[in-house]
Amino acid sequence: MRKPIIAGNWKMYKTKDEAVQFIYKVSEQMPSVELVDSVICAPFISLKSLVKRQGDNLRIGAQNMHFEEQGAFTGEIAPSMLTNIGVAYVIIGHSERRAMFNETDETCNKKVHQAFNHGLVPILCVGESLEQREAGTTNDLLTEQLEKDLAGLTAEQVKKLVIAYEPIWAIGTGKTATAEVADETCGFIRETVKRLYDEATGEAIRIQYGGSVKTSNIDELMSKPNIDGALIGGASLVAEDFITLVKAAVK
Secondary structure: OOOOEEEEEOOOOOOHHHHHHHHHHHHHHOOOOOOOEEEEEOOHHHHHHHHHOOOOOOEEEEOOOOOOOOOOOOOOOOHHHHHHOOOOEEEEOOHHHHHHOOOOHHHHHHHHHHHHHOOOEEEEEEOOOHHHHHOOOHHHHHHHHHHHHOOOOOHHHHHHOEEEEOOHHHOOOOOOOOHHHHHHHHHHHHHHHHHHOOHHHHHHOEEEEEOOOOOOOHHHHHOOOOOOEEEEOHHHHOHHHHHHHHHHOOO
16 A cells, blocks of 8 residues: 655745745644655755754655755755755755756756755656647656666665656646546556566656645545556645645545
8 A cells, every 4th residue: 555645746836935824824733744755846945944844744855956065056955955944855856947947858867866865855747748649758758757867876775765746737737637547647657667677666656646636525535456646736725725736545
């Protein structure tokens, strides 16, 4: 039985003061970490303040990191800087970073390796554009992304990895893949992991759906056998909604 994981991706929202106000509202409302992993991925400036106030059942993640240990990389954050302040998760390869900041499968692969080297849990994002979905090439794209992004990882590492399937056309648009389409695609990702590794690894890995997830559709999404959680954007910015979304994972 895979433990569900609900992660909020705040993107470039909330000042540190707003983030702290949020965490005070939700930290004591989170279900037991034995039942669900609850994660907030916040902007860098808020991470330390949130870790200090996360409580027993909430964990904090970053939205990105560099794949080098240190160096002349202006504006970047090293993995050791995250672990030093108690960050537990890191999003890697979000479509916005692939599209706007020229991230590639090769750099994502380096980041995943470094995340494991530093004890961070990577949330690896994959997904297709609307053009690719309509052209029927979704599975080809996902296969290519997974083969490149997971290259060199051991089965034990992949079992600990979280994959977030985020169809690019559904992110922040209000459009959502139907629960059936989301489950079918997450199932394809699971079968691909089995092909690349083995049955046990494919059954162990947790796969989230992301793309306009909200309180009105979380129950249907979480009822599907291949969906183990959600990576949530806008709906995670409202404390009451985030609490509802996390609790939906343990119904």
